Structures are given as structure tokens and as C-alpha cells.
Amino acid sequence: MTTENVLYTDGHDVTVTESTFQVRKNHYRLEGITHHGFHIIKPNRVPAIVISGLGLLLVAGGMSNLIPQIDYALNVYSYQIMFNDLLVIAGIVLAVISLLINILLKERYSVRISTAEGDKNVIVSERREYVNMIVEALDQADQSIRPNRLEY
Secondary structure, three states: OOOOOEEEEOOOOEEEEOOEEEEOOEEEEHHHOOEEEEEEEOOOOHHHHHHHHHHHHHHHHHHOOOOOOOOOEEEEOOEEEEHHHHHHHHHHHHHHHHHHHHHHOOOEEEEEEEEOOEEEEEEEEOOHHHHHHHHHHHHHHHHHHOOOOOOO
16 A cells, blocks of 8 residues: 655645545545636625615715704703714714724635536635645645646
């Protein structure tokens, strides 16, 4: 029985040898992988942008007294808050929430492979270095299998 040279392992989920790529319980033969690479997964910022836009509309509507004054006021301690003031406050709260959402959304990184079954993000992580080490090990393994292959 021959032992394969392990090019990379994280000790748990990922192992790259000269002929196989193992992620958890999935095994991929390197001959079956037509392409592999580093991929950046951008977060979806549309919901935060929509919330921010709604907040800005509420602030603009409240500041321009878009709603005619009605006989409704909220009394907080000794302050009287009118309906348009409530719109401004609600708009500012929504704008702050959208800002926090945008700050918390982070890019994720993946090892993407192409096989006969299609493209797959087999490893996804917020740690760029981790994903980059796996891609480098796959590059090294690919060079041992196909030494004359040109990367594009």
C-alpha cells in the first residue's frame, strides 16, 4: 500500500494530497477537478440599502412637514413630540440600523472547484488566509499531476 504525500491538512475537515481533495466526508479526485480557485463571496447589501433609503425618506418627510399637523402629540416628560418629529426619529433609527447591518456584513471567501457536476464552493470561510492556503495546496497538487498545465 502506498502512502500519499499530504500537502495540506487542517487536522479536521480538509486534506489535500497529491491526488485527492477531501472536505469533510466528500472526496474529490484531482483528475476530476477541471478548475479550482479562490472566490470572493460578496454580502447582499440590498436590504440595508432599502432600509437606509426608507429612513432617509422618513427624515425628509418629517423635516419638510409633509404630514399636516394633527391633534396628536406624544408627551415625554416635559417635551411634546409631534407626528413629524416622530417620523424624523424613526428615520434616524432606521438609518442607524442600516449602518450597523452594513458594518456587520463581511465578505466571505471560498475554494471553488469545477467538476463534471458543475461549480461548487466546497469550503467557505471568513478567513482569507485559510482559504488561500488550501488553494495553494491544490495548485501544488495540480502541478504534480499536470506539470505542463498553464494557468489562466
